[in-house]
Structures are given as structure tokens and as C-alpha cells.
Amino acid sequence: MGSIEELRFNWEIYGSFGGRKAIYRNFIDRRLKSLKPSWKHVIPFRSGNASGIASMALDPVEHRFLLCGSYRGNISVVDLENFSQAHPGQPVSHKFIPASNSSNHDFLITTCQWYSKDSSVFVTSSMDQTVKIWDANMMCHVEKFTFENPVDQIHWSVAKSKFPLIAVAQSTSNIQLIDPRGGHALQHLRWKSENVVSVQWSLVNENLLFTGGSHGNISLWDVRSGKSELKTFRNPHKRRSAVMAIRFSPSGNFMVTHDRSRVFDVWDANSLKHKWAVQLEDRRSVHSTMKHLQFELCHDGTRLLAIAPADTEVALLELDSGKPRPALHLLHGHYQGVTSCVYRTTYNQVISSSSDRLVLVWSPEMDEKKPETEEIKENELHQDAWSDEDR
Incomplete structure (x- = not known):
């Protein structure tokens, strides 16, 4: 099996659907480990x-x-x-x-x-x-x-909706919502206890918005009611470190948050209960000039992976093992701090940018x-x- 196209063409010869799926996922694991x-x-x-x-x-x-x-x-x-x-x-x-x-x-x-x-x-x-x-x-x-x-982060709703909104975070207590239909912004939500540094809409409900705060809290909002947040929760370790990014796994089963202490917190996306925390090695750090961290989640193989900047390297970090320091695969090639990563699922490719201008x-x-x-x-x-x- 020399390429992903050949496997997709021939995998039906491997028995049941469950067997084919397992073989396919293991093959993707091998591809990701050989990047x-x-x-x-x-x-x-x-x-x-x-x-x-x-x-x-x-x-x-x-x-x-x-x-x-x-x-x-x-x-x-x-x-x-x-x-x-x-x-x-x-x-x-x-x-x-x-x-x-x-x-x-x-x-x-x-x-x-x-x-x-x-x-x-x-x-x-x-x-x-x-x-x-x-x-x-x-x-x-x-x-x-x-x-x-200054605008730190935005997110355009990806849930099924005729009129998806754009949430805006500016390191203030106000959460702006943009309605592209009317061409105007509404100051619709206000988090009285914390400044908002990250925003992420629910994958399935266009009315539910998650926000990350400067002191480590995470809040859930229903934008149909602008009075207050539905729920505020934080990791059990009570880290007062800004939540720079919130992501949902492709399956929708996990919510993953990342803070400035270089910790990935894994949550049950349905119950919103904290499952475990995964930390990058102590020597890994977020690029100092960026207020947020752009990472992506990949679940094409057998494991849920975070693909994230880790100083001058790109980290592929297992998140669903439950281990505090699980398997970590580092991609070496940049000379200065990595700023963002994207994952191209059709070819199992990772694309990374860095302040080294590469x-x-x-x-x-x-x-x-x-x-x-x-x-x-x-x-x-x-x-x-x-x-x-x-x-």
C-alpha cells in the first residue's frame, strides 16, 4: 500500500466494515508518524x-x-x-x-x-x-x-443555521456578535467576572457559544438570552491561566481547551465534565508574540491528536489516552517560533507557519x-x- 488513494480503492477486500475501518485507521497512524x-x-x-x-x-x-x-x-x-x-x-x-x-x-x-x-x-x-x-x-x-x-479572536458559527453569527473576543468583558445579514455588530453578551480571550461556537447548536477567559474560566452562553452565561466552569486544578483556544473533535465527542500554561484540557462535549489534562513538555512554550494559539484536532487515525505549535516545532500530541504525558511526536523544520497549524485531511498533511517566514x-x-x-x-x-x- 503505497498511497492513501490505493488504500481507499482496495480496502473493501478486508472483510467486515469494522475490520476495514480499523485497518484504515491504523494505516493513517503510520502515515501521520512518517510526516x-x-x-x-x-x-x-x-x-x-x-x-x-x-x-x-x-x-x-x-x-x-x-x-x-x-x-x-x-x-x-x-x-x-x-x-x-x-x-x-x-x-x-x-x-x-x-x-x-x-x-x-x-x-x-x-x-x-x-x-x-x-x-x-x-x-x-x-x-x-x-x-x-x-x-x-x-x-x-x-x-x-x-x-x-484590537480583536484577539473570532469564530463564525459552523452549525446548521440560515443566519450564522460571528463571535468576537477583544480581551474585554464584552462579547460582540456580528450579524452578516444586516452588516452590523451587536454588543450582545457581557461576562462581568472576566475578560474574553477566545470564542468557539457549538458544532450542533447555532445558539450555544463557548468563551475562554483571561483567568482560566470557560463559560457557556445561549445567545438568545443576553442576561448572563448559562454555566461557568474551569479545570479541577484551578489554573488561573488564560484559555487561548477552544476546539471540538471532528466526532463532536470531545471539547479541548488550551491555556497559556501549555496544558490541553479534554472535556466531555455532552456533559461538559472535565476528563483529564495533557501537558506539553516544560521546555515547550507558546510563541510569545501571539495572544492566541492556533491548533487543530485530528481523529483520522486511531487516536485523537492535537496538532499544535510547540516553540520551534510542531507537536502531534495524543489526547484521548487519559495519560498526563502521552505519546508526543515532534516535527522539526522551523528555526523560530511556530505560529499556526492546519491539517489537510484529504492527504493527511500538516501545514505550519512560523516567524522564521517559512x-x-x-x-x-x-x-x-x-x-x-x-x-x-x-x-x-x-x-x-x-x-x-x-x-
């Missing part, structure tokens, strides 16, 4: 994003368009399926689509997100105190919302085999051509 920097896919840089990428997002429909927001506020899209190749065995040149200069933000991009149902629309937030909704076909913004404070594509080793002619050339370069008489 290495791709020689085929090199994400191009232009003058607009040469300062480095602070935030990324992969479109949820085709897993094809990589949205990039730079430290300077520039927005660009890389088409991972549209590329040219000068010679076999050489890296491909991906199509790079920059935004119009008049539409770009003024400062660092804190969040990028595609609209969950349409790859022609996306939203961005910035430290320039604005949130913008974009037309991806024209690469210009169509709506702009200005706030009194965007790396990590592919399974079996997908990175070079053409036979190129391998022969490389082997010839490394052969010992000296004879005993020459020596």
Missing part, C-alpha cells in the same frame, strides 16, 4: 507576506484553498491544487492569489476563517481593531466592522517518493567515486 517536510509543495512568498504568516485556515469544503494572514496585515490565498512544475522531480509552483492592497488590514492578522458552506467567502480579524468579510473571488472585503479594541507542508513519507530518474541522480552524487589507487 516530513515536502519537497514537492513549497508555499510561495511574495512581498505582502514576506514578514511571516500569523494565521492560516484551510477551506472546509474542498480542503484546497489555504488562507494566509500575515504579520503586516496582508491577506493571500494559495491554491494547493492549481500548480505548475518545470521539471519532474522539482518542487511545484502553487497559484498565489493576493488581496487588493486597499482591502488589507493595517496590522497583524489574528484569525482567518472560511465560511463553512461556501469557499467564496471568508472572514478575518486584526489588531487594527477591525473584522472584515471578504469575497474570495474578487479578493476584496465587502463588509468592515470597527471596534474600540510555511512548511508536512507530507507522509510514502507520498514524497521522487521519480526514479531523480533518485538515480541523487544516489550518483553520494557515491564514493575514489579508488584505492587515487587515495
Whole structure:
């Protein structure tokens, strides 16, 4: 089995559905453990994003368009399926689509997100105190919302809803809600006891919003009632560390939160009961210039994995084992702090950005085999051509 396409084509020969599923998941495990920097896919840089990428997002429909927001506020899209190749065995040149200069933000991009149902629309937030909704076909913004404070994080609801809202966190007690239909923002919720640094909508209920606070608390809100939060809860260890990110597992069974103390807390998504905590090694730290951490969850294999920045490395950390220090696989390739990670499920690829101004594509080793002619050339370069008489 040399590639994911071959396995998908042939896996029906392996007996029952449960057996096929187990074989498939184990195969994905092997692919994820063999990730290495791709020689085929090199994400191009232009003058607009040469300062480095602070935030990324992969479109949820085709897993094809990589949205990039730079430290300077520039927005660009890389088409991972549209590329040219000068010679076999050489890296491909991906199509790079920059935004119009008049539409770009003024400062660092804190969040990028595609609209969950349409790859022609996306939203961005910035430290320039604005949130913008974009037309991806024209690469210009169509709506702009200005706030009194820098925007730390946003999340556009992905639940089934005719009118999904955008939640905005600004390290204040106010939680802004944007209604794209009316083109206006509503100051709808207020967390009196804490400042909000992270937001995440429920996967299944468009009215339920989770927020992470600056003192380690997590609150659940029903946006139909703006009086107060439905419930506030925190980890059993009572860490007073800002909750920088909240994510739900693809299955919807787990909620995972991450705070500045480098701890991932795993919760039961239905009962909202804390299950266990997983900590990165003490020497791993969050990139100091970022107020939030962009990590993703992967459950394609047998384990639930967090794919997250870990100082200059990318960490693949098991979360569902219940062990405080479970299996950890590190990807080495960046030279400075990693800022964001995305996972491309169709190819089991990880894409990471860093303040070293590199965007790396990590592919399974079996997908990175070079053409036979190129391998022969490389082997010839490394052969010992000296004879005993020459020596």
C-alpha cells in the first residue's frame, strides 16, 4: 500500500466494515508518524507576506484553498491544487492569489476563517481593531466592522443555521456578535467576572457559544438570552491561566481547551465534565508574540491528536489516552517560533507557519517518493567515486 488513494480503492477486500475501518485507521497512524517536510509543495512568498504568516485556515469544503494572514496585515490565498512544475522531480509552483492592497488590514492578522458552506467567502480579524468579510473571488472585503479594541479572536458559527453569527473576543468583558445579514455588530453578551480571550461556537447548536477567559474560566452562553452565561466552569486544578483556544473533535465527542500554561484540557462535549489534562513538555512554550494559539484536532487515525505549535516545532500530541504525558511526536523544520497549524485531511498533511517566514507542508513519507530518474541522480552524487589507487 503505497498511497492513501490505493488504500481507499482496495480496502473493501478486508472483510467486515469494522475490520476495514480499523485497518484504515491504523494505516493513517503510520502515515501521520512518517510526516516530513515536502519537497514537492513549497508555499510561495511574495512581498505582502514576506514578514511571516500569523494565521492560516484551510477551506472546509474542498480542503484546497489555504488562507494566509500575515504579520503586516496582508491577506493571500494559495491554491494547493492549481500548480505548475518545470521539471519532474522539482518542487511545484502553487497559484498565489493576493488581496487588493486597499482591502488589507493595517496590522497583524489574528484569525482567518472560511465560511463553512461556501469557499467564496471568508472572514478575518486584526489588531487594527477591525473584522472584515471578504469575497474570495474578487479578493476584496465587502463588509468592515470597527471596534474600540484590537480583536484577539473570532469564530463564525459552523452549525446548521440560515443566519450564522460571528463571535468576537477583544480581551474585554464584552462579547460582540456580528450579524452578516444586516452588516452590523451587536454588543450582545457581557461576562462581568472576566475578560474574553477566545470564542468557539457549538458544532450542533447555532445558539450555544463557548468563551475562554483571561483567568482560566470557560463559560457557556445561549445567545438568545443576553442576561448572563448559562454555566461557568474551569479545570479541577484551578489554573488561573488564560484559555487561548477552544476546539471540538471532528466526532463532536470531545471539547479541548488550551491555556497559556501549555496544558490541553479534554472535556466531555455532552456533559461538559472535565476528563483529564495533557501537558506539553516544560521546555515547550507558546510563541510569545501571539495572544492566541492556533491548533487543530485530528481523529483520522486511531487516536485523537492535537496538532499544535510547540516553540520551534510542531507537536502531534495524543489526547484521548487519559495519560498526563502521552505519546508526543515532534516535527522539526522551523528555526523560530511556530505560529499556526492546519491539517489537510484529504492527504493527511500538516501545514505550519512560523516567524522564521517559512510555511512548511508536512507530507507522509510514502507520498514524497521522487521519480526514479531523480533518485538515480541523487544516489550518483553520494557515491564514493575514489579508488584505492587515487587515495
